[in-house]
């Protein structure tokens with residue numbers, strides 16, 4: 001399996017399977033001498049944990065991070081940092097009915113067709129569990145970013161699940177972390193949260209699942225981050241977000257709507273106030289020519305519904321028989337709230353990598 005890494009100068013390589021001994025990652029390129037906050041890394045990992053709401057998987061993992069190399073006396077050594085999280089609550093017997101059967105829209109068929117072998121237990125390598133240590137790596141990447149640019153902030157929230165959505169006006173507001181994490185849906189609008197909970201309860205009662213959307217805003221990122229050809233800020237962030245399981249859509253600023261506008265409607269006019277260059281609008285989402293322009297970077301990530309539904313479905317097995325399947329195991333009914341720490345972590349890794357690359361841009 002190739003390409004298990006995210007980033008170039010700061011490179012995070014993932015390993016592990018859902019029901020193996022552990023999941024983990026190795027971080028290369030982290031500069032030496034950074035004082036690290038392990039508690040903040042653990043806090044980020046805790047936000048991704050299962051079993052924290054009625055619609056999350058009931059798998060009950062402690063998800064305690066172990067840093068087994070690259071850090072001495074709370075400071076990075078400049079050597080590879082290995083983060084390990086043990087798998088302690090795997091119930092592999094729950095998955096025997098998918099050992100030789102392909103779940104519709106999951107990775108079972110494509111993985112088996114490609115490799116001829118797969119660890120079906122808990123989804124194996126295709127499980128979102130592999131992101132637990134990556135979330136810790138992302139929290140560390142954020143600490144590096146904050147060391148270089150103290151005011152950079154990455155904030156994500158759920159604005160839509162199923163048919164329940166916040167309005168465009170609501171989405172334009174600023175939210176505090178307390179508003180976002182004040183409820184299990186991680187949506188800062190009380191009314192939309194109520195509607196979302198109704199949607200999720202209905203889906204769950206029907207043995208079904210739901211997808212949704214997350215909006216992310218990066219503030220105080222200076223001008224100049226992003227490499228203009230093959231590591232454009234938008235392509236690097238887009239590739240990272242589209243690497244998260246179930247992500248099927250991604251857009252910046254006005255996004256797809258921009259394709260329906262005239263240049264005169266979409267262009268962000270420049271202005272200067274207090275000696276600072278800014279744009280009057282931010283339809284481009286803060287990126288031009290693949291480079292941050294100093295305005296907030298705004299993007300939206302769309303997640304499809306979780307494919308493991310308990311409702312009966314038709315599928316095939318490894319022998320090519322047409323069969324019915326009712327999926328067992330512990331699965332998320334709606335995973336979008338749990339995806340927020342993953343989105344934030346991948347964003348931080350991409351930004352930290354491009355911030356380090358930007359240090360090579362000029363003398």
Ligand SMILES: Cc1cc2nc3c(=O)[nH]c(=O)nc-3n(C[C@H](O)[C@H](O)[C@H](O)COP(=O)(O)O)c2cc1C
Nearest residue numbers: 057106107126127128245246308331332335338339
């Ligand atoms: C936060 C999160 C939690 C997930 N939980 C589950 C789950 O409990 N059960 C499941 O079958 N898929 C779950 N998935 C999705 C699968 O990992 C994913 O559908 C599978 O790897 C196939 O990849 P694809 O959907 O991107 O094609 C989850 C995804 C995310 C982002």
